[in-house]
Amino acid sequence: MAAEGSGGIDALGQFQLHTALGPLGASVNFTQSNLMMVIAGLLVMGLVWVGMKPRALVPGRLQAAAELGYEFILSMCVDTIGQEGRRYFPFVFTLFFFILFGNLMGVFPLLFTFTSHIMVTLALALTVFILVTVVGLKEHGLHWFSYFMPEGIPKLLAPLMVAIEVISYLSRIISLSVRLFANMMAGHVMLEVFGAFIVMLGGLGFLGYFPAALSLGVNTLLIGFELLVATLQAYVFAVLTCIYLHDAVHLH
Amino acid sequence: MDVASAKMLGAGIAMIALAGVGIGMGTIFGSLVSSVARNPAARDRVFGLAILGFALTEAVALYALVIAFIILFV
Numbered sequence: 001m002a003a004e005g006s007g008g009i010d011a012l013g014q015f016q017l018h019t020a021l022g023p024l025g026a027s028v029n030f031t032q033s034n035l036m037m038v039i040a041g042l043l044v045m046g047l048v049w050v051g052m053k054p055r056a057l058v059p060g061r062l063q064a065a066a067e068l069g070y071e072f073i074l075s076m077c078v079d080t081i082g083q084e085g086r087r088y089f090p091f092v093f094t095l096f097f098f099i100l101f102g103n104l105m106g107v108f109p110l111l112f113t114f115t116s117h118i119m120v121t122l123a124l125a126l127t128v129f130i131l132v133t134v135v136g137l138k139e140h141g142l143h144w145f146s147y148f149m150p151e152g153i154p155k156l157l158a159p160l161m162v163a164i165e166v167i168s169y170l171s172r173i174i175s176l177s178v179r180l181f182a183n184m185m186a187g188h189v190m191l192e193v194f195g196a197f198i199v200m201l202g203g204l205g206f207l208g209y210f211p212a213a214l215s216l217g218v219n220t221l222l223i224g225f226e227l228l229v230a231t232l233q234a235y236v237f238a239v240l241t242c243i244y245l246h247d248a249v250h251l252h
Numbered sequence: 253m254d255v256a257s258a259k260m261l262g263a264g265i266a267m268i269a270l271a272g273v274g275i276g277m278g279t280i281f282g283s284l285v286s287s288v289a290r291n292p293a294a295r296d297r298v299f300g301l302a303i304l305g306f307a308l309t310e311a312v313a314l315y316a317l318v319i320a321f322i323i324l325f326v
Contacts (some may be wrong), residue, residue, distance in 0.1 A: 182314035
């Protein structure tokens with residue numbers, strides 16, 4: 001579907017799903033995306049479990065990584081949500097590391113980025129959205145609906161403000177999911193396009209060697225940029241989850 | 253005008269959104285530079301905020317990109 005209009009570069013073909021694990025996987029539609037999710041989950045569990053096994057006073061590398069991640073997320077939760085943030089720390093920790101490993105695995109060759117599919121990110125965003133709504137309703141009961149009517153607003157403007165607040169509350173699902181999905185997809189499309197440039201220019205013969213080397217250099221830089229974006233987007237997703245939880249717990 | 257060329261034009265027009273993203277990026281990093289120049293001690297805290305703002309602004313560019321892709325390929 002991507003071939004038309006992109007000059008023969010099949011930029012979106014890399015996101016096609018195939019069934020993995022042979023006939024058994026095919027019978028239950030177990031795709032490589034699902035396989036990557038399982039691997040990401042196992043890696044997170046491995047990092048925390050194997051990393052914290054020695055429980056050394058002076059941590060080794062793996063233990064330092066696990067402790068660093070733990071303290072980073074914990075301080076983020078407590079700073080953003082407040083002391084109640086400790087209750088939501090396990091959820092945010094799991095979310096952050098699942099997305100982080102999913103994003104980072106996509107940079108490696110032969111592995112698939114499951115966060116480059118809107119279905120996955122939408123499911124994650126819906127989980128966050130439903131959790132935030134349930135937390136808000138549980139903490140405040142029906143008083144939670146005053147969230148949509150900020151204080152100190154003239155009565156005349158109330159219908160307009162409520163409509164705007166409701167729309168902005170609902171659009172969190174879209175912005176949260178599309179942000180992550182678009183970042184991962186756009187990065188991989190850029191890598192694919194510059195990779196195709198290398199092949200096409202290299203095929204031109206002597207004249208094409210210099211531009212081909214140039215796009216190889218660009219691709220190398222892009223992979224570094226992808227590492228930054230992968231980490232940053234996982235962080236942004238987690239931080240926004242914390243901000244939404246703060247709104248649900250404290251009502252503005 | 254046939255549909256294929258109209259799609260191409262539409263995808264190009266969708267990229268006008270990048271003008272706003274450029275302004276936003278410039279504002280973010282411009283204020284980062286000026287605030288670090290005023291108070292170099294605050295660099296670490298301000299830098300984290302700037303990176304968060306960068307990611308949120310960059311996402312707007314990618315929304316436009318997704319719209320262009322939808323116009324072109326869907």
